[in-house]
Amino acid sequence: EQTFAQQIEQLRQTLRYHEYQYHVLDEPKIPDAEYDRLFHQLKALEQAHPEFADSHSPTQRVGAKPLAGFAQVTHEIPMLSLDNAFSDEEFNAFVKRIQDRLGVLPEPLTFCCEPKLDGLAVSILYENGVLTQAATRGDGTTGEDITANIRTIRNIPLQLLTDNPPARLEVRGEVFMPQAGFEKLNEMALAKGEKTFANPRNAAAGSLRQLDPKITRQRPLMLNAYGIGVAEGVLLPDTHFARLQWLKSIGIPVNKEIELCNGVENVLKFYRTMAEKRPHLGYDIDGTVLKINDIALQEQLGFISKAPRWAIAYKFPAQEELTV
Numbered sequence: 001e002q003t004f005a006q007q008i009e010q011l012r013q014t015l016r017y018h019e020y021q022y023h024v025l026d027e028p029k030i031p032d033a034e035y036d037r038l039f040h041q042l043k044a045l046e047q048a049h050p051e052f053a054d055s056h057s058p059t060q061r062v063g064a065k066p067l068a069g070f071a072q073v074t075h076e077i078p079m080l081s082l083d084n085a086f087s088d089e090e091f092n093a094f095v096k097r098i099q100d101r102l103g104v105l106p107e108p109l110t111f112c113c114e115p116k117l118d119g120l121a122v123s124i125l126y127e128n129g130v131l132t133q134a135a136t137r138g139d140g141t142t143g144e145d146i147t148a149n150i151r152t153i154r155n156i157p158l159q160l161l162t163d164n165p166p167a168r169l170e171v172r173g174e175v176f177m178p179q180a181g182f183e184k185l186n187e188m189a190l191a192k193g194e195k196t197f198a199n200p201r202n203a204a205a206g207s208l209r210q211l212d213p214k215i216t217r218q219r220p221l222m223l224n225a226y227g228i229g230v231a232e233g234v235l236l237p238d239t240h241f242a243r244l245q246w247l248k249s250i251g252i253p254v255n256k257e258i259e260l261c262n263g264v265e266n267v268l269k270f271y272r273t274m275a276e277k278r279p280h281l282g283y284d285i286d287g288t289v290l291k292i293n294d295i296a297l298q299e300q301l302g303f304i305s306k307a308p309r310w311a312i313a314y315k316f317p318a319q320e321e322l323t324v
């Protein structure tokens with residue numbers, strides 16, 4: 001016979017597990033209806049026993065009331081933008097600059113290759129494994145506190161799935177709106193005579209800038225992590241790809257197209273493959289992000305004034321503006 005506290009704690013763990021299976025591994029173990037039943041069972045138990053309230057419970061996603069405005073957050077580590085390449089030649093020149101700078105290089109040079117999601121970069125802070133703050137990139141140094149809105153995004157865990165969480169972990173990633181959700185949102189806006197959004201990126205930006213989290217909660221937003229900022233109380237893996245795999249293992253969603261490519265030829269093949277996949281991904285991308293995988297090499301290369309020397313966004317030719 002379980003106490004109410006035990007029933008509540010067990011339901012919280014169960015729901016976190018199923019959120020991980022669904023949102024991070026894309027391998028749900030139960031039907032959505034069963035998840036909903038468990039969720040409402042927990043909500044009812046928490047309402048009946050407020051003494052066990054916990055702001056990190058999976059039920060606590062919607063902020064209480066609308067904000068009057070957004071507080072400012074200063075990024076402890078600047079969130080830099082990426083240098084661009086628009087041709088193979090420009091990418092090769094990027095690699096040559098690295099070779100000139102590093103002198104001897106591992107052969108082959110391994111790159112971590114990703115689709116470049118067309119959304120908004122955000123920073124999400126977990127302290128002792130619980131989500132405590134989230135901010136927009138802003139100007140790279142100062143962003144807006146959007147914690148309440150970030151908490152409403154279903155594939156962002158309110159608590160990391162690990163028994164010994166880092167003291168502090170800053171997850172950096174892109175919040176985006178899948179195309180299907182974007183089209184449904186615009187249809188509803190049209191039906192209600194409200195303004196429509198020009199594209200999913202604008203819709204994501206507008207949704208994150210809502211002062212009322214109850215509105216943000218109704219928007220189909222998702223996060224895909226792309227890196228780590230502050231990390232305290234944890235020994236991180238020594239390659240970028242392994243760090244992303246680690247983030248995924250503790251409950252943070254990472255894009256499934258990301259892969260390692262050895263040598264420039266394979267990187268350019270990845271770029272062309274992503275260009276072919278682009279119309280079928282279900283979300284907007286505007287190119288690829290190609291990073292030196294080895295962290296020690298990244299640190300040797302450092303950053304140019306505004307962008308890392310070790311990464312480049314190789315963009316697609318601008319798509320003819322979709323008229324919505």
Ligand SMILES: Cc1ccc2cc(C(N)=O)cc(O)c2n1
Nearest residue numbers: 080081082115116117174226289
């Ligand atoms: C360092 C950095 C900065 C911006 C980024 C942006 C994206 C993106 N938009 O997907 C992916 C990355 O790996 C990024 N990496």
